[in-house]
Amino acid sequence: MKHLIIITTLLFTGFINAQTNYEKGMQKAFELWGSNNSIEAANLFERIASAETDNWLPAYYAAQINIISSFGEKDEEKLSAQLKKAQDLINDATSISKENPEIMVLQALLYTAWVAFDGANYGMTLSPKVVEIYAKAEMLAPENPRVVYCKAEWNMGSARYFGQDITPYCKDLERAVELFTNFKPETPFHPKWGKERATQISESCGK
Numbered sequence: 001m002k003h004l005i006i007i008t009t010l011l012f013t014g015f016i017n018a019q020t021n022y023e024k025g026m027q028k029a030f031e032l033w034g035s036n037n038s039i040e041a042a043n044l045f046e047r048i049a050s051a052e053t054d055n056w057l058p059a060y061y062a063a064q065i066n067i068i069s070s071f072g073e074k075d076e077e078k079l080s081a082q083l084k085k086a087q088d089l090i091n092d093a094t095s096i097s098k099e100n101p102e103i104m105v106l107q108a109l110l111y112t113a114w115v116a117f118d119g120a121n122y123g124m125t126l127s128p129k130v131v132e133i134y135a136k137a138e139m140l141a142p143e144n145p146r147v148v149y150c151k152a153e154w155n156m157g158s159a160r161y162f163g164q165d166i167t168p169y170c171k172d173l174e175r176a177v178e179l180f181t182n183f184k185p186e187t188p189f190h191p192k193w194g195k196e197r198a199t200q201i202s203e204s205c206g207k
Contacts, residue, residue, distance in 0.1 A: 021051075022048065022052060022055075023189075025044065025047075025048045026048060026057075026058070026189050028044060029041045029044040029045050029048065029058075029061065032044060033061075033065065038065050038068075038069055041061075041065060042061075042062045042065040042066060045058045045059070045061045045062035045065070046058070046059075046062045046089070049062060049089070049092065053096075054096060055096065056092075056093040056094075056096040056097040056100065056103065057093075057189050057190065059089045059090075059092040059093040059096075060089070060090075060093045060102065060103060060106060060191070062086075062089050063085075063087075063089035063090045063093065063106055063110075064086075064106055064109075066082045066083065066085050066086035066089070067082075067083070067086045067106065067109050067110050067113055069082060070082045070083055070086070070113040070117075071113055073117070076117070076118075079113070079117055083110055083113060083114065086106075087110060090103060090106055090107055090110065099140060101137040101140050101141035101144050101146075101147050102144070102146065102190075102191050104133050104136065104137040104140075104147075105133075105134075105137060105146050105147055105150050107133055108129075108130045108133040108134055108137075108150065108154070109150065111126040111127075111129055111130045111133075112126075112130060112154065112157075114126055115127060115130070119161065127158070130154055131154075134147065134150065134151040134154060137151075138151060143179055144179070144183075145176050145177075145179035145180040145183050145194060145195070145198070146191060146193070146194045148172060148175055148176040148179055149172075149173065149176035149177075149194050149197070149198040150194070151172070152169045152172035152173045152176060153173075153198075153201065155169045155172070156169045156201075156205075166205065167205070169205070170202065170205035173198055173201055173202035173205055174202055176194075176198045176202070177195070177198050177199050180194065180195035180198060180199075181195075
């Protein structure tokens with residue numbers, strides 16, 4: 001009995017230490033990101049992902065940083081390298097958490113980065129995939145604010161591209177802002193981004 005208690009205590013202590021290291025690492029990565037040290041933050045998220053093989057969040061954030069930094073990139077070689085790395089990380093996250101609407105949104109944003117870079121070459125093949133991803137994500141999580149917001153922004157971008165009215169999507173943005181207000185992430189490290197951008201676009205929508 002004494003040995004069992006010792007073993008249980010050691011296992012519990014090891015678990016607590018692992019959790020502490022994970023939390024410290026994630027906090028540090030977010031601090032780096034918040035200080036505009038995106039490359040260092042992405043690298044740290046990747047290292048955490050290598051250690052936390054059953055946790056999709058570190059790979060998710062490493063992928064997100066690479067995707068965000070790809071928007072506006074003019075060098076196709078650099079863009080391709082960033083988005084390939086992001087895709088590998090998305091694949092890793094998806095293998096851990098399948099049918100995850102948060103990861104689906106990230107996949108849609110990755111395709112959007114390619115379309116934004118060269119709509120003539122990538123729009124025809126990737127736009128239908130983006131539409132399909134958002135439709136599936138919305139079916140799985142209709143109350144997820146990032147799903148509603150990102151789908152609305154994509155639809156607005158498409159409407160602008162084809163010279164159509166964006167007003168019909170203003171109500172979707174308003175709904176997204178409302179969902180953000182009531183949204184509570186599962187843990188402090190789960191995705192909660194998007195409210196500020198959704199609010200900004202919503203306030204100027206249709207004006």
